[in-house]
Amino acid sequence: MTSARYDQLINDLKSEYRPQREWAEGRGAFLIYGHFLVGVAAGGWLLSRYFGSFDGMVLSYLLACLGGLAHLVNLARPERALNMMLRYKTSWVSRGFWGLTFFMIGGLLYFLSRSEFGAPLGEGSRISAAGDILAIIGSLTMMCYMGFVYTASKGIPFWNSTLHPVLYIAYAIRGGIAVLVLTLALRGQELGGESGLLELWIGVTAVVIVLWVLEIQGAVSSGDETAKRSINDLLAGRLAVYFYGGTLLIGLVVPLVLTTGTIAPLSASILAVIGLASIIGDFFMKYSSIKAGVYLPVRLPHLHR
Known part of the structure; x- marks a missing residue:
């Protein structure tokens, strides 16, 4: 060491x-x-x-x-x-x-x-x-x-949530859609409306947002100070730049705005940006949530009577 x-x-x-x-x-x-x-x-x-x-x-x-x-x-x-x-x-x-x-x-x-x-x-x-x-x-x-x-992982309250498995499954599906969109874009193909891929991505993204809100709300309302510390690190502490800049801005806001077609038509290059931004955002989600893990404090009984 x-x-x-x-x-x-x-x-x-x-x-x-x-x-x-x-x-x-x-x-x-x-x-x-x-x-x-x-x-x-x-x-x-x-x-x-x-x-x-x-x-x-x-x-x-x-x-x-x-x-x-x-x-x-x-x-x-x-x-x-x-x-x-x-x-x-x-x-x-x-x-x-x-x-x-x-x-x-x-x-x-x-x-x-x-x-x-x-x-x-x-x-x-x-x-x-x-x-x-x-x-x-x-x-x-x-x-x-x-x-x-x-x-x-019982020793890390923020991770010890029943929503975590569902959140990871939803992110895997979202990442899979992004891979498919990126593949089509690299082939120079435009996305036909009949495929429903972008609509599916938006739907799964909505589920991800709801799960994140429930995860944060559950940690805050649990009364566990360790879980609250993890949330504070995510939202206002050492990991805030990764959460807001990576998970939210790059992973959610940028691709959602681009899917509307208001900034530019849904060309192959725009699809590539959507897919890549979604994948980058998924990485920062895992990075920030894993880094946010905080151990339960070790308190000696004779010091906390």
């Missing part, structure tokens, strides 16, 4: 409300990158599969690969992943690793049965169908597990 990190640890331990840093700083920051990437990948695969966008599926698979690498970097020692995966009965982290594994294997089998890759396994084969199902199961698992990982 470096001198700076040691001093930071001592200062944190002296503070009554200690911010968690294990999953947010140094090597731990790769956990944020990993969760962000696999969440977008899961939503992107399912939406691209439904709308028949092969390019979107390829992009989603590549994002999942990057997310897997980020998780391995976070673990420091890759062999830890094998030990972690054995605890699937009790650990949501383990279930997430299994979901990513299913997705990677299933997606590869699916690609190898597509004509775009020469179909070495044969189009329409049983292996192709098995890969398709496995990738879908993996995607659904990746979408669901992340919120439960944080909800299970």
Whole structure:
């Protein structure tokens, strides 16, 4: 441990409300990158599969690969992943690793049965169908597990919310729509009104806004001072610039204004900005909410009678 990190640890331990840093700083920051990437990948695969966008599926698979690498970097020692995966009965982290594994294997089998890759396994084969199902199961698992990982953290009240899993699922769907929109834009294609993609994005975004309001209101009204500290860090403290500038301005206001078409017609370039801004906003949501985690204070009974 470096001198700076040691001093930071001592200062944190002296503070009554200690911010968690294990999953947010140094090597731990790769956990944020990993969760962000696999969440977008899961939503992107399912939406691209439904709308028949092969390019979107390829992009989603590549994002999942990057997310897997980020998780391995976070673990420091890759062999830890094998030990972690054995605890699937009790650990949501383990279930997430299994979901990513299913997705990677299933997606590869699916690609190898597509004509775009020469179909070495044969189009329409049983292996192709098995890969398709496995990738879908993996995607659904990746979408669901992340919120439960944080909800299970009893020592951090802000994370210990029943709304967290729903919020992460909604963000995965929103990210998936953004991937699909971005893919179409990179292809130079305009979005037909019959696709309903922008309307779906607006609908999911509305759900995300409601969930965020309920999450904040629940933390404030809970009476838990630690949860209130997390909300203060988000709205008026050390993370306010990321929350307002990244999550709200870039992730919500910019794409919502652009979807109206009042500033410029919905061309391919505007669609690219909408998709990219939405994805950037989703990253800042995960970054700020994870960084906002504050541990319950340790109070010795003989000092608080």
